[in-house]
Amino acid sequence: MPSAASYPEPVADTSKIAANLRAFQIAVNAHDRENPTHDAFGIGLAHFDMERLGFDEGEEILPGITIHTDQGVTGNFRVLCNGEHDEELEAEEAETVEAVSTQSIPAGPWVGEDH
Secondary structure, three states: OOHHHHOOOOOHHHHHHHHHHHHHHHHHHHHHHHOOOOOOEEEOHHHHHHHHHHHOOOEEEEEEEEEOOOOOOOOOOEEEEOOHHHHHHHHHHHHHHHHHHHHOOOOOOOOOOOO
């Protein structure tokens, strides 16, 4: 009987791989449609998910889209792109801070305060 080391590594269920590839393509298309100034180049997956699905680091999974290990949580993937989404987030945060700082809120009666 051959040892366990001589058996090929198990391959992930093809229906799971197909479903993930479909989800990757939908996400990349949505990203590129919503962000016309830059393009997606990859998909980020948790290391566990990459192993479970049988992908290799840097493997091209869709035309022009490679797969990469990142520090995200398992069960989720991220579209990797050459744009700066943090700038948009910082602008939104600055607007929020500014809006909050210009509003005055009247102080009401406090709990337990005697009148």
